[in-house]
Amino acid sequence: MTDTDPQLEEKLRQGFKYLNRFMLIMWRLGLGNWLNAWPQVLGRYMVITHTGRKLGRLRRTPVNYAIVANEIYCTAGFGPVSDWYRNLKANPQVEVWLPEGWWNGVAEEVVDPSVRLSLLRQVLIGSGFAARAFGLDPVTMLDDELASKTNEYPLIHIKRLAARTGPGGPGDLAWIWPIATTFLLLKALFRRKR
Numbered sequence: 001m002t003d004t005d006p007q008l009e010e011k012l013r014q015g016f017k018y019l020n021r022f023m024l025i026m027w028r029l030g031l032g033n034w035l036n037a038w039p040q041v042l043g044r045y046m047v048i049t050h051t052g053r054k055l056g057r058l059r060r061t062p063v064n065y066a067i068v069a070n071e072i073y074c075t076a077g078f079g080p081v082s083d084w085y086r087n088l089k090a091n092p093q094v095e096v097w098l099p100e101g102w103w104n105g106v107a108e109e110v111v112d113p114s115v116r117l118s119l120l121r122q123v124l125i126g127s128g129f130a131a132r133a134f135g136l137d138p139v140t141m142l143d144d145e146l147a148s149k150t151n152e153y154p155l156i157h158i159k160r161l162a163a164r165t166g167p168g169g170p171g172d173l174a175w176i177w178p179i180a181t182t183f184l185l186l187k188a189l190f191r192r193k194r
Contacts, residue, residue: 023062027097030171036099043128047097053090064127068119072158075123077134079152096158097170103160110155117147120155
């Protein structure tokens with residue numbers, strides 16, 4: 001996070017928690033592609049399924065990402081205090097839901113300074129409005145300024161290991177659509193007969 005006052009940072013953090021819940025429901029309803037429909041403004045989103053470091057429960061977190069040379073990269077905008085980042089450090093085995101598929105993978109932090117900043121810039125560009133909410137303009141900022149304002153942002157590389165299919169992935173709640181549509185159609189039909 002850039003230099004902001006703690007109250008603003010906490011408000012942003014709470015706002016993103018609510019936004020993340022909405023995005024996760026959208027992915028589960030099979031609408032992940034819709035979330036990625038306008039990446040220049042709204043950003044590019046994927047969901048990381050990770051294991052909680054304390055209780056060992058599966059957790060899902062929507063995050064912004066970029067694909068560079070067919071590799072997946074993301075960052076923790078709130079820095080190393082982000083729960084999902086700390087979970088990845090404790091157990092790097094993950095699953096990712098991307099608009100084009102569902103993958104098993106392994107997370108590793110990118111620390112090589114010769115590639116870190118250019119990859120982080122691509123992730124921040126892929127974040128759409130989120131980078132601007134943190135006071136960053138990754139398109140126009142010079143390297144030195146971007147580096148100083150993002151030195152606390154961990155950069156994560158997700159190495160894809162195997163494609164996934166089956167239950168429990170993106171769209172696991174898509175069965176709701178036919179039921180909801182049938183209910184609404186029946187309601188509309190019976191409403192007209194009154």
